[in-house]
Amino acid sequence: MSMTSKKILGISRSTQFSPHSEDRDAAIFAAVASRLSRFADVSIISEDLFIAVELSEFDLVFSMARGRGVLECLAKAEREEGLVVINSAEHLLNLSRAGIASVFKENNLPVPNNLMVIKPTAETKASMNFPLWIKRGDNCAQKQGDVQFVDDETQFELAMKDFADRGIEQVIVEEHLEGDLIKFYGVEGTPFFYTTYPTEKGGFSKFGLEEQNGVPQHFCFDVEKLKREADHAAQLTGMMVYGGDAVITAEGSVHIIDFNDWPSFAACRKEAAKAIANRIKLLG
Numbered sequence: 001m002s003m004t005s006k007k008i009l010g011i012s013r014s015t016q017f018s019p020h021s022e023d024r025d026a027a028i029f030a031a032v033a034s035r036l037s038r039f040a041d042v043s044i045i046s047e048d049l050f051i052a053v054e055l056s057e058f059d060l061v062f063s064m065a066r067g068r069g070v071l072e073c074l075a076k077a078e079r080e081e082g083l084v085v086i087n088s089a090e091h092l093l094n095l096s097r098a099g100i101a102s103v104f105k106e107n108n109l110p111v112p113n114n115l116m117v118i119k120p121t122a123e124t125k126a127s128m129n130f131p132l133w134i135k136r137g138d139n140c141a142q143k144q145g146d147v148q149f150v151d152d153e154t155q156f157e158l159a160m161k162d163f164a165d166r167g168i169e170q171v172i173v174e175e176h177l178e179g180d181l182i183k184f185y186g187v188e189g190t191p192f193f194y195t196t197y198p199t200e201k202g203g204f205s206k207f208g209l210e211e212q213n214g215v216p217q218h219f220c221f222d223v224e225k226l227k228r229e230a231d232h233a234a235q236l237t238g239m240m241v242y243g244g245d246a247v248i249t250a251e252g253s254v255h256i257i258d259f260n261d262w263p264s265f266a267a268c269r270k271e272a273a274k275a276i277a278n279r280i281k282l283l284g
Helices: 022-034 066-080 089-094 096-105 151-165 207-215 223-237 264-284
Strands: 007-012 041-046 060-062 085-086 115-118 133-137 148-149 171-175 180-187 193-196 239-248 254-261
Touching: 007 022, 022 041, 022 264, 060 066, 060 264, 066 085, 066 089, 085 264, 089 148, 096 115, 096 171, 096 223, 096 254, 133 151, 148 151, 180 223, 180 264, 193 223, 193 264, 223 239
Parallel strands: 007 041, 007 060, 060 085
Antiparallel strands: 115 171, 133 148, 133 171, 180 193, 180 239, 239 254
8 A cells, every 4th residue: 555545543632631732732743744644644633532433444543642541442453453553552551650660770771770669658758868759650740740849758748648649559759860951852763863951041841840950061961872762762662752851960871751752842843743754654
């Protein structure tokens, strides 16, 4: 089947999963759809309206959806019909945020040295030095309190109680690392890779937490090595289209502190859309 006759479905992200990024997420989705429409028949739908869609009519799906119901439908089609979904819904369902952190640690990816996945309770005590980060372990951050910076035992206990009271069953606890905070964006299987400093002019922050690392000093680091490690992370998680955060120490060592599927690529939207569309074209 030629790519010109391929039928592709695009599923946009619900605004509930785009805190402070609704327009940015919509923009990268539209840019990718536009690129794909140059060589394929593209239909689009919001995950909020994903009801009784006949997936067998499509050869491939590119999806920014994060709702469990939509992901379950897509994952079933992946397993039973061999549908290609970018990013893989089956992988997204099987790997929580805590699961991703554990996989990275097991595969010797450069995560913070002190990283734990634990159950939050009011009785849980910190077992590493402050300051720390505590992140919800089930889903990506959807509101301010889903990622918390704590610098003493009292704040730690309050954070644990908050997560427990909200019914969050696992949290990630990791040391705060001093150094330059960067954001990185990539498409596995392509040369595309982009890094930026979110606290500099023109940068973007969902919740303002990046300020904890202060003004970037632009420490030298091996960008190509980070790309290789990020691409490896993408392969392990099924997130062909990815973004993340890393901290660069004064010595140039790199620690990946966050990894996400389908970011908004706001700082590099045009280049990212081209890379994503070309990567999907290769699958045809």
